Amino acid sequence: MNVIQAVKLYISKMIEDSGPGMKVLLMDQETISFVSMVYAQSEILQKEVYLFELIGNRNRETMKHLRAICFLRPTPENIDLLKRELTIPKYGVYFIYFSNVISKSEIKGLAEADAQEVVREVQEFYGDYLAISPHAFSLGIPNCSRHSNWKPALLSRACEGLTAVLLSLKKCPMIRYQNSSEMAKKLAETIKQTIARDTSLFDFRRTDVSPLLLILDRRSDAVTPLLNQWTYQAMVHELLGIKNNRIDLSNVPGISKELQEVVLSSEQDEFYSQNLYNNFGEIGSKIKELMDEFQKKSQSNKKIESIADMKSFVENYPQFKKMSGTVAKHVTVVGELSRIVNLYNLLEVSEVEQELACQSDHNEALKRIKELLSKDKLRPLDACRLVGLYGLRYENHSNSNFVGLMDSLRKRGVSEEDRQMVRRVVEYGGGRSRSGADLFGQENTISKTKRFFKGLKGVENIYTQHTPQVHDTLDQLLKGKLREGAYPYVGSSQLKERPQDVIVFIIGGITYEEILAIYNLNKATPGVKIIIGGSTVHNFQSFQAEIASGTKM
The missing domain is CATH 1.25.40 (Serine Threonine Protein Phosphatase 5, Tetratricopeptide repeat)
Incomplete structure (x- = not known):
């Protein structure tokens, strides 16, 4: 179970199936985020995708020599935009991929709009969520409750996102939920109904032990999002804010233009990947090592005394340049974290x-x-x-x-x-x-x-004493001690053995502290794979907004 790999596979398959030739990737605001979480733009450019466009942009040029790969959420608005696109097509041929289930009537409507027969393929590829790390995902839907109940449109979106996660991982799970939460019960029942309605989609090869989906409510642990954080990734989100792997540093005193927004992606940044769960003190040491290595390399590269030296420099230059950017980025981020810690x-x-x-x-x-x-x-x-x-x-x-x-x-x-x-x-x-x-x-x-x-x-x-409640809940689950009265199953079926694949979803959002807790649980429990997801990913400020939305005052 790896959500980054699952979404990456979908995107790779879209590009491969569209055949050779120059391509445009046509997306909506949400699918752009889904793609950018797992692929750098430079990586996609290497796959003959030369243009990235929004389906809603009416000012696009007509380029009949390009193949269009459409990756869209199947919303009524996107369906209408696509019909308009197919009526007067701007590109030579279209390969259409929806991030979730689309109805037969909607496909019929698209077929009727395709009078010029430019559509070569229509498929469902279930990358309908933000893959944060191999074991964590978000649906990008903050403030999902009103007075302890679902906002109706967001219940549908949560169900769509969670079923997409299940379909992309090829899992048909048993479902348990937190009994003290009406929202958890409602979501669990809605997902169960969706699986029952679309049985053919969930007809995967059965495993000896069924996977488990466990639905929890943020209200059962309001402490975790209130705490300051001290591991690199969690600290960056708490003090600077991470949005789709991007960090806005434009308010940092004396910041250079090229560092006003930086990308921190564990898929594309080796230093970040190796250190995102290290604590603040350790990051300081690692940055110093990176600086020392950079200084060593930059000094040795100055000694260009022969053609062989030049050749060697040119061969090493891309890595050298990349390292230079990495050093500057992380020194800036850690410097700003340190400034905020001391200032306040x-x-x-x-x-x-x-x-x-x-x-x-x-x-x-x-x-x-x-x-x-x-x-x-x-x-x-x-x-x-x-x-x-x-x-x-x-x-x-x-x-x-x-x-x-x-x-x-x-x-x-x-x-x-x-x-x-x-x-x-x-x-x-x-x-x-x-x-x-x-x-x-x-x-x-x-x-x-x-x-x-x-x-x-x-x-x-x-201080790093605190353990999120989800860690203790899962520990009880894996020991077979999670009380059924408090966490009942939907339906009559029950797991007789310890689950091997567990997907946890927290209504009201998750935190990077919880993502780290699941990472550590996975390491400590061989034979068990846990993935955690939430309606959004919180720091204290976003959690305040969630609370304001969900309480009655």
Whole structure:
């Protein structure tokens, strides 16, 4: 099970099946994102694809010498645009691929529009999602709930995206869901109905142990998206934001024009691939190694004293140039992360966050939060997340001082809107939303451990105690201890053995901390393959928007 490989195979097959000759790739805004997650533009250019166009762009030139590969979501809007395209075709021939199931009536409508008979092929290729890493995906649909219920259009989109994942991986799973979540139950039932309706599509070779789809709700763990992060990929998303592998650095002081937007892709950047799960201190050491290697190479390349030296330089130049770009990119990103960490005192903030998530000393936690709230360097955003974490952790504590901390936020000048958001956090992920499940109980006995990191000045210690709840849920599942009352099956069939292929989906979004947890679980559990997906991928700011959408205030 590898979602990047699955989407890549579809795209390669589209290009190969269209035959030799110059091609244009005609896409919509969403399929552009699906493709860019797994392929660099330069890679596709090597496959005779010379032009990338949006189906909705009416100002495209007519180029009859080009073959058009259309990769589109089967939405009513795209179907209409395609009919218009086929009525007055701009290209010689068309190979049409939809990222999900298309109805017979829609195919009939396309056939009627194809009066000039330019269409050579129409197929369904189920790359209808964003492949983040081999074991993680997103549907790119934030803010999917309203008052703890699905927004109807987004329930359909979630079902389409998840069934596309199953079809691309060739899995027909049993389905379990979080019983405390109406949204999880609704999605599980909708997917079951879809599989029953399209049985021929899901007619894959049976395995000894059926795969399992487990549907969870973000509300059962509102703590994980509130925490600052300290591994490279998660930290970049938390502090800078990752959107379809792209990072906007245009607001970085003194940034050069070519580095205002950079791409961080584990498929296309070897350094990033090797270090995305390393912690901040280790990244500092690795960057220094990269710099040393670059300096060594650049100095040796200056000694061009013969034709042989020139030849050697030319042969090595592409790699040299590529390495130069990699060094500049990662030095810039890590430098900006370091600046933000120091500017806003995030090490101390993170220590207190981890204590709130993993310890049970109420008085000490309250004292540390009050100390931080008195400091000028603390961002309003971090002040809110600390009080939100406190509200979740000590919601039912007899000496809870949540009201007092909320007043401290007011005195700090935190806006009414932001203070309202803190209350929403507790409503969204509090005990009632979790149906009484104890999010913190298992971690109360964990001793406080500091890890010391070397390699980046200013990074002395980082707390990494917290484990996302999804890790514990899957651990219980793999041990056969996940209670059926809390996580029932859809239908009467049940797994008798430990599942070998598990696809987890979290309604309301996943985090890079959870993606790392699944990566570690896969490494620690030979014979089991787990993939995690979510409606979107959160940092704290996007999670705030999710909460605002899903709560009643």
